[in-house]
Amino acid sequence: MKDLKINNQPVTLVDQVEAKLLEYIKTEDLNPGSSMPNEQTLAKALGVARGVLREALSRLRMLGLIETRTQRGMVLKEPSILGGMLRVADPLLLSELSLLDVLEFRVALELGISSDIFRKITKKDIEELEVIVEKGIILEHNEYALASEYAFHSKLYEITGNQTIIQFQKIINPIITFVKDKFEENFKPINIELEKENRIVTHADLLECIKTGDVNAYRDKLDCHFLIYSIFLNEKRKLSKK
Amino acid sequence: MKDLKINNQPVTLVDQVEAKLLEYIKTEDLNPGSSMPNEQTLAKALGVARGVLREALSRLRMLGLIETRTQRGMVLKEPSILGGMLRVADPLLLSELSLLDVLEFRVALELGISSDIFRKITKKDIEELEVIVEKGIILEHNEYALASEYAFHSKLYEITGNQTIIQFQKIINPIITFVKDKFEENFKPINIELEKENRIVTHADLLECIKTGDVNAYRDKLDCHFLIYSIFLNEKRKLSKK
DNA sequence: TTATTCCTATTTGTAGGACAAATATAATAA
DNA sequence: TTATTATATTTGTCCTACAAATAGGAATAA
Numbered sequence: 120m121k122d123l124k125i126n127n128q129p130v131t132l133v134d135q136v137e138a139k140l141l142e143y144i145k146t147e148d149l150n151p152g153s154s155m156p157n158e159q160t161l162a163k164a165l166g167v168a169r170g171v172l173r174e175a176l177s178r179l180r181m182l183g184l185i186e187t188r189t190q191r192g193m194v195l196k197e198p199s200i201l202g203g204m205l206r207v208a209d210p211l212l213l214s215e216l217s218l219l220d221v222l223e224f225r226v227a228l229e230l231g232i233s234s235d236i237f238r239k240i241t242k243k244d245i246e247e248l249e250v251i252v253e254k255g256i257i258l259e260h261n262e263y264a265l266a267s268e269y270a271f272h273s274k275l276y277e278i279t280g281n282q283t284i285i286q287f288q289k290i291i292n293p294i295i296t297f298v299k300d301k302f303e304e305n306f307k308p309i310n311i312e313l314e315k316e317n318r319i320v321t322h323a324d325l326l327e328c329i330k331t332g333d334v335n336a337y338r339d340k341l342d343c344h345f346l347i348y349s350i351f352l353n354e355k356r357k358l359s360k361k
Numbered sequence: 362m363k364d365l366k367i368n369n370q371p372v373t374l375v376d377q378v379e380a381k382l383l384e385y386i387k388t389e390d391l392n393p394g395s396s397m398p399n400e401q402t403l404a405k406a407l408g409v410a411r412g413v414l415r416e417a418l419s420r421l422r423m424l425g426l427i428e429t430r431t432q433r434g435m436v437l438k439e440p441s442i443l444g445g446m447l448r449v450a451d452p453l454l455l456s457e458l459s460l461l462d463v464l465e466f467r468v469a470l471e472l473g474i475s476s477d478i479f480r481k482i483t484k485k486d487i488e489e490l491e492v493i494v495e496k497g498i499i500l501e502h503n504e505y506a507l508a509s510e511y512a513f514h515s516k517l518y519e520i521t522g523n524q525t526i527i528q529f530q531k532i533i534n535p536i537i538t539f540v541k542d543k544f545e546e547n548f549k550p551i552n553i554e555l556e557k558e559n560r561i562v563t564h565a566d567l568l569e570c571i572k573t574g575d576v577n578a579y580r581d582k583l584d585c586h587f588l589i590y591s592i593f594l595n596e597k598r599k600l601s602k603k
Numbered sequence: 604t605t606a607t608t609c610c611t612a613t614t615t616g617t618a619g620g621a622c623a624a625a626t627a628t629a630a631t632a633a
Numbered sequence: 634t635t636a637t638t639a640t641a642t643t644t645g646t647c648c649t650a651c652a653a654a655t656a657g658g659a660a661t662a663a
Contacts, residue, residue: 128428128429133419137423141448141454144453144454145451145453145454148453151456170412170415173412173416174415174416174419175419177375177416177417177419177420178419178420178423181379181420181423182445182448182449184449184454186370187370197454197455197456197459198449198454198455199449200446200449200450200455200459200463201445201446202445202449203424203443203444203445203446203448203449204442204443204445204446206383206424206445207424207426207440207441207442207444207445208442209387211386211387211390212386212387212426212439212440213439213440213442214393214439216524217439217442217524217525220523220524220525220526221442221525223477223521223523223526224470224523224525224526224529226473227470227473227474227476227477227521227526228466228469228470228473229473230472230473230475230476231468231469231470231471231472231473231474232469232473233472234469234472234584234591235465235469235591238591238595279465279469280598281462281465281466282458282459282462283459283462283463283466284462284465284466284469287466335577338580342476349476349477349480353480356522
């Protein structure tokens with residue numbers, strides 16, 4: 120076992136069993152609902168103690184890949200592609216570098232769904248956005264109350280109808296909120312400057328583009344709406360290179 | 362334990378221990394490199410058998426949150442935000458619906474990083490893209506050989522310098538490749554039609570926009586480059602609604 | 604015949620003990 | 634002081650036993 124290491128961590132029997140179980144599931148072409156052999160059988164087949172097998176199965180259970188039932192045994196499920204992220208997407212667990220990556224990722228994604236939004240939006244969606252914008256609480260310098268910010272932007276994600284994108288945005292929202300709070304003092308002067316230059320884009324501005332169906336104007340304004348993050352990230356990246 | 366279920370799955374002691382460990386790590390404000398109490402101590406503190414604790418710790422190990430060392434004990438690490446995705450991002454594990462979500466996610470993301478690319482790109486990057494485009498192998502109807510397709514697009518991701526985005530694209534690439542292969546017969550007629558309408562955008566076209574610095578033209582052309590996916594996804598989504 | 608209830612067998616979940624394996628640290632020698 | 638060796642410590646693995654929770658079959662009632 121001495122020579123079996125990844126990232127200087129020994130590759131334990133549990134790691135190996137986990138990999139073998141994944142392989143088994145894939146090669147047997149098992150589908151959600153399929154049963155797997157019971158623990159005793161699997162442990163014997165893999166030549167490990169039941170405890171080791173259980174540790175590996177526990178991992179699969181966490182991934183959502185299996186459900187376990189007394190008597191029936193283990194049943195396959197489709198894993199959640201973002202299930203792992205859900206567990207670790209916490210500002211207390213991640214480095215600042217990763218948090219900034221996520222912020223940038225989120226900005227890029229929202230710019231990227233613009234075409235999808237315009238393609239898929241309904242009259243009802245627009246009405247809902249109107250309500251959100253009307254009820255939105257604006258603090259100073261185009262800062263929105265957290266709930267207003269979340270309501271508007273998550274509605275945009277919902278319009279895509281893409282469950283993975285929608286779930287992604289929900290998962291990372293605590294990170295976005297945290298970063299905005301932590302670096303409030305950095306964001307404030309940027310915002311004031313943007314305000315002076317008349318480069319503030321409100322939710323109402325964005326909604327106006329949506330209503331007129333001008334996706335290019337929407338993208339430009341959204342890019343501008345997020346300029347505060349781009350400027351902030353550029354500054355942080357510059358500092359971190361020194 | 363009868364009343365403690367989530368999604369009709371019993372919440373086991375292992376689930377509870379996992380949650381408590383995560384809570385402990387967060388509330389103790391532990392950082393990468395910090396040590397945790399050893400297994401015996403933790404098991405006693407949590408009032409569970411060592412086996413149960415080990416199952417929960419095994420999960421944390423999988424997430425990359427802890428490293429385990431004999432004598433030293435367990436040491437905290439920063440988890441990889443995409444580590445869980447890496448394990449399940451496999452076409453053999455995911456439903457078709459999820460695969461299509463991922464395809465759409467990827468398209469949106471690449472559209473979304475356009476501003477970042479133009480902001481961050483260097484002369485060297487452009488030269489590398491030129492080499493990639495020159496060496497690119499084009500099949501018929503603007504289909505690129507897999508390696509050429511991957512080389513061009515992954516270079517774009519690399520230009521962002523955002524490690525999370527870069528890793529994301531790598532992780533989902535097998536999915537993208539699988540979907541393109543599986544639905545080849547669907548893509549072909551769309552491609553032929555786009556070719557007739559002169560709506561084919563090549564990597565060389567995109568590179569030209571990059572070189573002239575026209576981000577809006579780039580976005581339009583990229584949207585067009587991905588039109589085949591948008592049309593395909595719309596058709597699949599229409600069918601699945603009936 | 605069908606529906607409901609009860610019972611049994613089966614499997615997972617948990618506990619505890621033992622010992623091997625791999626360090627990390629302390630002690631000793633050069 | 635540095636290098637080597639020995640020891641203590643902790644994780645990794647194995648085993649046994651039994652509790653808990655079904656799942657499915659059998660029996661009974663309508």
